Amino acid sequence: MARKAAGRPQEETLSLWKREQALLKTLVVDRDTEAWQRDLAFSGLQRVGGVDVSFVKGDSVSACASLVVLSYPELEVMYEDCRMVSLTAPYVSGFLAFREVPFLVDAVQQLREKEPRLMPQVLFVDGNGVLHHRGFGVACHLGVLTDLPCIGVAKKLLQVDGLENNALHKEKIRLLKGGGDSFPLMGGSGTVLGMALKSHDHSTKPLYVSVGHKMSLEAAVRLTHGCCKFRIPEPVRQADIRSRDYIRRTLGVQGAPALRPERSKKAQRPKACPQGASEEPAGSPSLRAFSAKDGNEPHQKKWPKLQQRIWGRGKEALWEDLVTKCNSIHQGGAGHPPQ
DNA sequence: GCGACAG
DNA sequence: ATCTTGTCGC
Structure with missing residues (x-):
């Protein structure tokens, strides 16, 4: 049953969401906090994670939230968790986290309880970090709520604080020579909000990398490049592939029986698959906050x-x-x- | 009415 | 985000 899309939230709700962002933003750490982040080869880094939420086509409520953990530097999947969820909040630009983050936090929490040894040392998030209307995108939100280092990776430039995908911007993109090349995205206030990164040699569209939590922008860009087999960083790409596959295998067998659900070839086989309860209440609260009486x-x-x-x-x-x-x-x- | 709009 | 096949290029 395809459920209806939730409408735009009331102004009062948006105002409350802005306050929550302002509160949690005070807890963001935008520098390297781990030893491996300062090492040129990232030695000490063994597990990188990725999260994503994929949707059921005619339905704006049903979705699949996924968390994957890959080995580094091999980038082989060691853990996968996909589960169907019922989204409550609608998508509103600038408030993506309120729609997706509760389920991602749940996934991290499940891992923390069941396979703590597989906890990723950094999470790649589909979306922006501090490159955001109020400097607190979904990558920051997830980082603060899980206390994990997070990197925001967006596929399109979020045009905020004077940033524009105009002719000049496009020209800068054209001048990126090889994979790993990047240029800073300077906000109106003169602050560098993120970097446009050519993730590999033959990629036309750049990636927009910004700090989520507990990591410097420089390290975030370097690691992002180090995790790209293709344009999209492998952790996010695998999370995306697997969540879409999960939807296809779960809801696609309606009129197609007998055919054993097959896994896409792009998806490698993980060692641990806690096939979370395929159908759960999952109506977890969209509010996950705490009071912080001290600095970070x-x-x-x-x-x-x-x-x-x-x-x-x-x-x-x-x-x-x-x-x-x-x-x-x-x-x-x-x-x-x-x- | 027009343009913008992470996922 | 999703709807969608083939097609052009390396």
């Missing part, structure tokens, strides 16, 4: 407690924290829990 410096040791605050409490308690924190950031009024 000594994160390592405080994280277990923060994590508990994310997962160990009810939605209402989280909302209280959020509203309290937001009111202290801006001078705004009281908020109401989302519908």
Whole structure:
């Protein structure tokens, strides 16, 4: 049953979402925090992850959320998790995370509980990081909520803060010589928001890389290039391929029985496949926030407690924290829990 | 009414 | 995001 698309959220909802972004943005770390990130060969890096959400064609609610983990530098799939979910929030440019991130956080949490040894050391996210309307794209959002280093990789330039896909921009793209070449994307404020990267020698369209969390832009661009067999970084590409395959195998057998569900050839076989409950309530709350009363410096040791605050409490308690924190950031009024 | 619009 | 076959090029 193809369900109807959710309409555009109320202005009040968007305003609350903006506040949540402003709150969580204070927790973003935009520098290298891990030793391997500073190493020229990324020695010490063994697992890179990718996430994606694919959709059922005539349906704007049913989707497949996937998390894959690949070995580095071999880029072979060691873990795959695909599960059907029911999206609640509609897609609104600038608020992609509110539509997809709850399910991605769930996937990371599942891995953390069931196969902690396979936890990726960095996550590639389909979408932007700080290259965003309010400097807090989906890659930052997922990074802060999971505490994992994240890299935002977008396929199209998000035209914000003066950035334009105009003739000059196109000319700069044309001048990129070989794979690994890049140029900075400078926002109106003079800040470098991201880099346009030619991900391999024969790629015409660049990738738009920006910092998600716990990683410098330089390392993010270098690693992105190091993970590209094709234009799209392999972790995201595998997550995409596998989530689409999962949808095809799950909903495609309606009128085509007897044929054993086959896996696309582009998908290698993973070692561990926790075929998550193929159909679950999955209507998890779109709100995943916590109050941060200190800065984001000594994160390592405080994280277990923060994590508990994310997962160990009810939605209402989280909302209280959020509203309290937001009111202290801006001078705004009281908020109401989302519908 | 016109242009923009990550996924 | 998704709808879609072949086709041109290396």
